[in-house]
Amino acid sequence: MLSADRITCRLDDATVVAETSLRVDAGEFVAIVGPNGAGKSTLLAMLAGELSPTTGTINLGDEPLQGISLEVRARRRAYLPPNPLDEIAFTVRDVVTMGRHPWRSQGLADDELVETAMRAVGVEELADRVFGSLSTGEAQLAQVARILAQETRLLLLDEPTAGLDISHQEAVLETLRESTRDFRAVVAVIHDLNAAASVADRVVVMSKGSTVALGSPSEVLRDTLLSEVYAHPIAVVDHPFRGGPLVLLRSKT
Amino acid sequence: MSRRLALLVGILAGVSLLSIGVGSMALSPSEVWDSLLSGLGFGSAPRVAEAVIWELRLPRTLAVLIVGGGLAAAGVGLGGVYRNPLAEPYLLGISSAAGLGVVIGSLFTPAGVPPVAAAILGAATAVAMALTTHRISAVTGGGNRLILLGVALGLTFLAWTVVIIFVGDNPRLPTFTYFVFGSFGSVTWRHLVVALPLILFGVGVIAARARSLDLMALGDGQARGLGVDVRRSTTWVLIAAGVASGAAVAIAGVIGFVGLIAPYLAARLFGPQHGRLLPAAVIIGAIFLLLSDIVARSIAGSVEVPVGIVSAAAGGLLLTGLLLRSRTA
Numbered sequence: 001m002l003s004a005d006r007i008t009c010r011l012d013d014a015t016v017v018a019e020t021s022l023r024v025d026a027g028e029f030v031a032i033v034g035p036n037g038a039g040k041s042t043l044l045a046m047l048a049g050e051l052s053p054t055t056g057t058i059n060l061g062d063e064p065l066q067g068i069s070l071e072v073r074a075r076r077r078a079y080l081p082p083n084p085l086d087e088i089a090f091t092v093r094d095v096v097t098m099g100r101h102p103w104r105s106q107g108l109a110d111d112e113l114v115e116t117a118m119r120a121v122g123v124e125e126l127a128d129r130v131f132g133s134l135s136t137g138e139a140q141l142a143q144v145a146r147i148l149a150q151e152t153r154l155l156l157l158d159e160p161t162a163g164l165d166i167s168h169q170e171a172v173l174e175t176l177r178e179s180t181r182d183f184r185a186v187v188a189v190i191h192d193l194n195a196a197a198s199v200a201d202r203v204v205v206m207s208k209g210s211t212v213a214l215g216s217p218s219e220v221l222r223d224t225l226l227s228e229v230y231a232h233p234i235a236v237v238d239h240p241f242r243g244g245p246l247v248l249l250r251s252k253t
Numbered sequence: 254m255s256r257r258l259a260l261l262v263g264i265l266a267g268v269s270l271l272s273i274g275v276g277s278m279a280l281s282p283s284e285v286w287d288s289l290l291s292g293l294g295f296g297s298a299p300r301v302a303e304a305v306i307w308e309l310r311l312p313r314t315l316a317v318l319i320v321g322g323g324l325a326a327a328g329v330g331l332g333g334v335y336r337n338p339l340a341e342p343y344l345l346g347i348s349s350a351a352g353l354g355v356v357i358g359s360l361f362t363p364a365g366v367p368p369v370a371a372a373i374l375g376a377a378t379a380v381a382m383a384l385t386t387h388r389i390s391a392v393t394g395g396g397n398r399l400i401l402l403g404v405a406l407g408l409t410f411l412a413w414t415v416v417i418i419f420v421g422d423n424p425r426l427p428t429f430t431y432f433v434f435g436s437f438g439s440v441t442w443r444h445l446v447v448a449l450p451l452i453l454f455g456v457g458v459i460a461a462r463a464r465s466l467d468l469m470a471l472g473d474g475q476a477r478g479l480g481v482d483v484r485r486s487t488t489w490v491l492i493a494a495g496v497a498s499g500a501a502v503a504i505a506g507v508i509g510f511v512g513l514i515a516p517y518l519a520a521r522l523f524g525p526q527h528g529r530l531l532p533a534a535v536i537i538g539a540i541f542l543l544l545s546d547i548v549a550r551s552i553a554g555s556v557e558v559p560v561g562i563v564s565a566a567a568g569g570l571l572l573t574g575l576l577l578r579s580r581t582a
């Protein structure tokens with residue numbers, strides 16, 4: 001569905017992402033983890049086509065991403081950037097409806113999908129509130145609803161759970177997980193390693209602009225690797241309820 | 254059409270009739286109506302009244318209407334592009350740039366030639382300034398630093414305009430007071446023929462980009478992510494806002510604050526969606542400027558006050574209020 005072949009991004013002489021390759025298949029949830037400044041957001045922005053790689057190629061389906069028009073791209077992939085919205089005067093329903101914009105020219109500006117998307121993340125009661133009046137977490141949920149309303153095969157989300165309480169975090173991740181069942185693919189930057197472990201089929205661990213590990217959560221979330229990448233002692237044990245890895249911080253002393 | 258919009262159209266019609274009736278020769282609405290019809294060949298009306306209305310009041314009222322609507326549309330477009338309600342042709346220096354273009358154009362227009370050259374040069378300098386604001390915003394962002402730079406450049410253009418008016422000392426040049434503060438005192442049908450198509454072009458282009466402007470409220474990146482060609486929309490809206498405000502300045506001089514007040518009130522009444530905001534702002538801009546012009550004509554007896562002074566008296570207060578409420582630096 002999406003393949004990046006040795007993409008590099010240089011900004012002001014600094015190499016932010018170096019020679020990274022990634023393949024994402026239909027029905028797959030890929031989590032990108034790593035410390036701050038590892039290049040996760042830059043990688044995701046390149047995969048979304050929002051930022052052009054300095055070198056390397058990205059294909060969406062079997063076409064080069066850069067050759068696909070903005071409108072067609074918007075029907076194939078949805079992208080949630082990391083920065084929050086300005087305080088805008090549109091209502092939550094208006095903002096979520098904007099997610100249908102790419103389909104308008106196809107006559108598919110379906111209001112029902114807007115309501116479904118709002119219900120999926122639990123913002124239907126905020127529908128008529130002005131977006132600028134929402135709390136950080138509510139605004140984040142509304143943005144995720146907009147991404148869902150876009151009805152694309154590929155969803156790229158930069159920290160979709162930022163600012164959310166644990167139950168909303170769980171609801172958003174579960175909704176995204178659910179969408180992979182009908183062969184959508186999700187790529188998300190996630191800071192919480194245990195959230196990534198519980199939801200992802202594969203995890204990309206990035207450090208200093210490069211991919212240092214790529215595989216299933218139990219393959220890559222290992223204590224030696226994580227301790228080195230995060231420069232902090234980390235223990236990994238078996239999760240008592242669902243199996244798989246449970247990442248725990250050790251004290252430094 | 255919603256009830257609110259229909260109400261606005263009704264108010265506009267009433268204020269327009271009032272504008273045609275008010276002046277040194279006061280005419281009642283029924284006299285105005287009879288004279289309008291007799292000018293079209295229906296019924297009869299006193300000849301003097303007919304001449305006053307068809308030669309003076311009607312072109313003047315139509316000019317106020319399109320200038321008010323055009324400046325309001327430019328305000329909607331610029332406010333949308335910069336996501337800033339203070340972004341309007343006057344505060345961004347676009348109107349003053351047009352003023353400089355118009356006086357330079359007037360210098361080189363031979364006597365007897367219609368004011369086409371001046372209007373086109375005015376529109377061209379306004380477009381150049383509108384596109385320049387976008388360059389500046391790459392450095393300052395769309396916030397109030399951009400507005401401050403627009404005000405600074407606008408004052409500079411205005412200074413040069415005044416220098417040219419005084420040094421040029423040319424009968425083809427507009428008079429200082431009426432040009433720098435705006436006036437409809439010398440409008441004729443010839444001016445309208447030039448300005449109307451330019452302003453219609455501006456309003457039409459902004460209307461065509463209304464939905465893109467909605468999505469651009471999310472931010473340029475998110476709008477692009479939803480398939481909007483942000484660069485193209487921005488360029489077209491800036492060109493349209495420049496053309497509309499340049500044409501407005503060419504027939505009426507520099508009038509401030511219409512592009513600020515009309516979009517602001519329209520957003521309060523009709524919400525942020527540009528498809529609904531734009532027609533409402535155009536009508537409110539026309540009503541506001543018609544009222545300003547009526548006050549300008551009647552407040553000081555036979556002396557006419559520049560209309561921009563009247564619009565600034567209301568607009569300056571609104572700007573103060575908006576700045577006090579604004580949270581960005």
